[in-house]
Amino acid sequence: MATFGLTACKVYYKVPANTFGGRPVPPSKLFERVLVGATVNGSQGFLQILDGLRDLRGTIQDINHTFPVSGYSGGYPSQIYNFPEQSRGLVYSSSDGSLINVNYGTEAASGSAAGAGISSAIAVSADFTRIFQAEEQAGLLILNDASTGGAYALNIPNVFQVVINQGDTVALAMVRNSDVLYRIFKLNLNQYPTAQDAIAVTGSVDCQPLLLPVYCAVAVPGNFDRPAGAYFSLDGSKVYVLNSGPEAGGTAASISIMPQSGLVNTVIPTAPPTVSPVTATVPVPGGVTEVISDGSTLYLAGQSQNVIGANGQLTGAANPNGLFAGYLSTMSLATNQITAAYSISDGNHNQFIFADDNTLWIGSQQCANGVRQSLFAAGNTTQAANYNCLTRFDLTAHTPSIVPAVTNGSVQVGYPNTNADLYYYGSLTGICWIQNYHKVYTAYGGQVHAFNTADGSEINNTNITVQGTVLSVAYMDALTNEAN
Numbered sequence: 254m255a256t257f258g259l260t261a262c263k264v265y266y267k268v269p270a271n272t273f274g275g276r277p278v279p280p281s282k283l284f285e286r287v288l289v290g291a292t293v294n295g296s297q298g299f300l301q302i303l304d305g306l307r308d309l310r311g312t313i314q315d316i317n318h319t320f321p322v323s324g325y326s327g328g329y330p331s332q333i334y335n336f337p338e339q340s341r342g343l344v345y346s347s348s349d350g351s352l353i354n355v356n357y358g359t360e361a362a363s364g365s366a367a368g369a370g371i372s373s374a375i376a377v378s379a380d381f382t383r384i385f386q387a388e389e390q391a392g393l394l395i396l397n398d399a400s401t402g403g404a405y406a407l408n409i410p411n412v413f414q415v416v417i418n419q420g421d422t423v424a425l426a427m428v429r430n431s432d433v434l435y436r437i438f439k440l441n442l443n444q445y446p447t448a449q450d451a452i453a454v455t456g457s458v459d460c461q462p463l464l465l466p467v468y469c470a471v472a473v474p475g476n477f478d479r480p481a482g483a484y485f486s487l488d489g490s491k492v493y494v495l496n497s498g499p500e501a502g503g504t505a506a507s508i509s510i511m512p513q514s515g516l517v518n519t520v521i522p523t524a525p526p527t528v529s530p531v532t533a534t535v536p537v538p539g540g541v542t543e544v545i546s547d548g549s550t551l552y553l554a555g556q557s558q559n560v561i562g563a564n565g566q567l568t569g570a571a572n573p574n575g576l577f578a579g580y581l582s583t584m585s586l587a588t589n590q591i592t593a594a595y596s597i598s599d600g601n602h603n604q605f606i607f608a609d610d611n612t613l614w615i616g617s618q619q620c621a622n623g624v625r626q627s628l629f630a631a632g633n634t635t636q637a638a639n640y641n642c643l644t645r646f647d648l649t650a651h652t653p654s655i656v657p658a659v660t661n662g663s664v665q666v667g668y669p670n671t672n673a674d675l676y677y678y679g680s681l682t683g684i685c686w687i688q689n690y691h692k693v694y695t696a697y698g699g700q701v702h703a704f705n706t707a708d709g710s711e712i713n714n715t716n717i718t719v720q721g722t723v724l725s726v727a728y729m730d731a732l733t734n735e736a737n
Contacts, residue, residue: 254431255573258686259344259467259518262275265312265313265314266283266312266313266731268281269280269284272284273308273730274338275527275728276340276357276358277357277358277359278356279357279358279359280359280360280516280525281302281320281360283302283306283320283662284306284727284730285304285305285306285687285712285730286301286302286303286304286305286320286357286411286463286727286728286729286730287302287303287304287305287639287691287694287727287728287729288300288301288333288683288726288727289301289303289323289331289336289696289701289719289723289724289725289726290331290332290344290683290722290723290724290726291330291335291719291720291722291723291724292328292329292330292348292722292723293721295328295329295348295658296328296329296348296349296571297319297328298325298326298327298328298329298346298348298724299322299325299330299721300321300322300325300330300344300355300362300371300668300705301319301320301321301322301323302319302320302322302360302574302729303320303694303717303719304637305687305692305694305703305728305730306687306690306692307704307715308712308713308714308716309492309589309715309716309717310488310716310718310719312679313507315567317456317698320360320564321409322355322360322361322362322703323360323361323362324361324362325344325353325355326347326351326353326362327344327346327348327349327351327353328346328348328349329346329347329348329349329724330345330346330724330725331345331346331682331685331723331724331725332345332347332375333345333683333725333726333727334375334377335685335727335729335731335734335737336356336377336379336730336734337728337729337730337731337733337734337736338733338734338737339379339381339734340355340356340357340358340379340459341354341355341356342355342485342729343355343358343375343377343384343635344362344435344692344725344726345367345372345375345673347371347372348367350369350370350371350372351365351369352365352366352367352369352375352386352466352575353365354366354383359380361493365619366381366384367384367386367395367397367404368395368397368404370388370391370393370395371388371390371391372386372387372388373387373388373389373397373413373414373563374386374387374391374413374414374415374416375387375415376415376416376424378417378421378736379419379421380421381399382397382398382399382400382421383397383398383399383400383417383421383424384396384397384693385397385415385417385424385426386415386477387411387413387414387415387426388485389411389429392408392409392410392411392625393406393407393408393409393412394406394407394409394412394413394415394435394437394470395407395729396424396468398467398468398471403462403467403469403601405461405462405467406461407458407459407460407461407468407470408459408461408555409426409428409435409436409458409459409470410428411428411429411430411431412426412428412429412435413427413428413429414426414427414480414481414482415427416482416483416485418485418489418492418513419455419485419489419660422513422517422518422519422649423436423513423516423517423518424436424437424518425437425473425483425487425492425494425516426470427480427481427482430471430479430501431482432476432477432478432479432480432503432504433472433475433477434472434475434477434480434494434524435470435472435473436470436471436473436516437468437469437470437518438455438468438469438471438517438518438519438520438522439467439468439518440460440466440467440468440469440521440624441520441521443465443468444521445465445674446464446465447463447465447466447510448460448461448462448463448464448466449463449465451466452469454522454523454524455469455521455522455523455524455525456471456472456478456522456524456525456526456687457469457470457522458470458472461539462618463652464520467520469507469520472526473511473516473526473529473530474526474527474528474529474530475509475511475529475530475531476495476506476509476528476529476531477494477496477509478496478503478504478505478511478712479496479497479498479500479501479502479503480494480496480497480508480544481495481497481500481501481542482494482495482542482544483495484544484546485513486513486546486586487548489513490513490514491510491511491512492510492511492512492513492516493508493509493544493551494508494509494510494511495541495543495553496508496509496534496537496541497541497542497555498540499516499540499542499557500540500542500555500556500577500601501672505536506532506536506538506539506540506541506555506557506670507534507535507536507537507541507550508535508537508541508553508584509531509533509534509583510531510532510534510535510589511530511532512530512532515530515654516530519566527613533589535584535589535590535591535593536591536596536728537553537555537565537584538552538557538559538565538566538567538582538591538637539553539555539556539557539561539580539581539582539591539594540555540556540577540580540582540584541553541554541555542555542556542601542602542603543555543602543603543604543605543615544556544596544605544608545607546586547604547607549585549586549587549588550583550584550585550586551581551583551584551586551733552581552582552583552605552613553581553582553584554579554580554581554597554602554605554617554645555579555580555582555598555600556577556578556579556580556583556599556600556602556623557572557577557578557580557604558571558572558576558577558578559571559572560572560578561578561580561582562594563593563594563595564591564592564593564594564601564736565583565591565593565594566583566591566594566716567590572624573624573627574627574668574717575699576622576623576624577599577622577623577624577626578596578599578623578624579596579599579600579602579617579620579623579625579644580594580595580597580614580723581594581595581597581599581644581646581653581665581668582594582595593651595646595651595653596637597615597644597646597655597657598615598616598617598620598624598625598640598641598642598643599617599620599622599624599625599626599640599654600617600619600620600621600622600623600642600680601617601618602615602616602617603616603617604616604617604681604682604684605681606684606685606686606693606737607686607687608686608693608706609690609691609692609706610684610691610706610707611647611689611698612641612645612646612647612648612706613645613646613648614644614645614646614684614686614693615643615644615646616643616644616681616682616683616684616695617639617642617643617644617680617681618642618680618681618682619680620640620641620642620677620680621640621677623640625638625640626638626640626677627640628686629676632662636654636655636658639655639658639659640676640677641655641656641657641659641676641677641678641682642657642678642680642681642697642698643655643656643678643684643695643697643704644656645704645706645709654709656704656709656711657678657704657711658709659676663671678697678699678702679698679699680697680698680700681695681696681698682695682696682723682724682725683695683696683723683724683725683726683727684696684726685726685727685728685737686694686706686731686736687728687732688728688731688732688736691707692706692712693706694695694706694725694728695726696719696723696724696725696728697723699722699723699724700714700718700719700721700722700723701714701717701719701726702714703717
């Protein structure tokens with residue numbers, strides 16, 4: 254008598270025959286990876302990969318088997334510059350100023366991308382040829398140029414922001430508590446023998462190096478009001494400068510519109526510039542510190558001390574006690590007019606992302622200091638008193654909702670953070686869209702939280718929490734660099 258036994262093995266992680274865009278198969282065998290930057294104590298950091306498809310920090314077979322990025326040693330990985338098309342990322346640590354390359358194909362750190370320096374802002378060209386570092390404390394804008402093999406330290410006191418366009422032809426720098434906007438340009442080879450000669454002719458604030466200078470920074474004429482950022486149009490023709498105004502101690506928030514052509518780094522002044530390139534200034538009563546566009550509309554996030562109407566204009570009423578309230582304003586690119594405004598999270602808005610289900614997600618920091626928290630403290634039990642830092646905006650219905658939804662006296666936050674506040678998650682410091690899977694991942698109050706894009710409900714984060722303080726997230730397998 255003979256017996257036969259049959260066994261079967263289930264394949265949990267199948268490697269596709271052809272990966273998207275020919276990207277390499279990573280060691281983790283995951284293809285919907287979320288990169289998480291976290292710190293243990295502020296000086297010891299790490300990078301961990303989560304399974305964004307299955308919402309796991311480990312494998313199906315072993316939840317305790319994690320996927321760290323090997324070789325990373327930054328202390329406080331607060332910012333991830335994500336380039337999925339190049340299978341690469343740059344991770345900045347604000348504790349030691351390091352900017353480390355991460356190879357997405359090998360899931361390993363691969364050396365420094367630029368010299369270490371405590372930076373308030375960094376801008377990276379898509380081909381990694383130029384990396385700009387705004388070192389506010391040192392008063393320097395560092396320009397690392399791989400094409401020349403040099404690093405140029407332009408003296409711009411209190412420089413805190415730097416932005417570049419997609420083609421890396423326009424670079425703009427902003428100064429803290431100032432209305433001055435600078436642009437960076439490159440001199441011709443050996444055009445001037447000394448920086449002093451170049452400064453005298455071009456009217457620049459600085460040129461470097463001192464002998465045979467290569468790069469200069471020159472002020473852009475215009476009536477700016479605490480410029481804090483810029484958006485470059487998709488067709489490459491215009492730049493929209495964000496004047497944050499009252500949020501930074503200025504007068505009035507607005508958008509300054511300029512053609513990019515006069516700002517490119519090959520345009521060398523032959524005299525100190527005096528004619529403003531600004532073609533239009535659009536007031537933004539709701540405030541503006543961050544922007545995103547779908548090609549026809551600019552979505553502007555900011556705060557105001559005044560009550561803003563549905564049409565995006567002042568109502569004549571002021572917020573109580575001079576508090577700021579968050580607003581999302583919309584601006585038509587066809588008419589350059591503010592068309593509407595919506596109440597969103599309070600705080601400093603610096604995160605914007607489009608996602609599935611025709612949604613827009615807005616993140617902010619320090620949200621517990623505005624009108625919403627004041628209403629909460631007074632016993633208001635409506636969502637007007639929800640002072641969390643993440644807003645989901647339905648682009649079809651034009652309705653905002655702050656997530657998670659909590660009400661005073663009825664705790665709905667299932668997984669509170671280490672701040673032990675059952676109502677307030679804390680600042681949102683990172684967000685990424687898991688494309689086509691109807692969810693977003695966030696670094697929210699120091700922990701990983703994920704949300705469904707269809708309705709804003711939170712996904713159980715039991716299996717995606719990370720031991721440590723979570724600072725940043727990025728979707729490593731996004732289809733394009735622009736997606737995140």
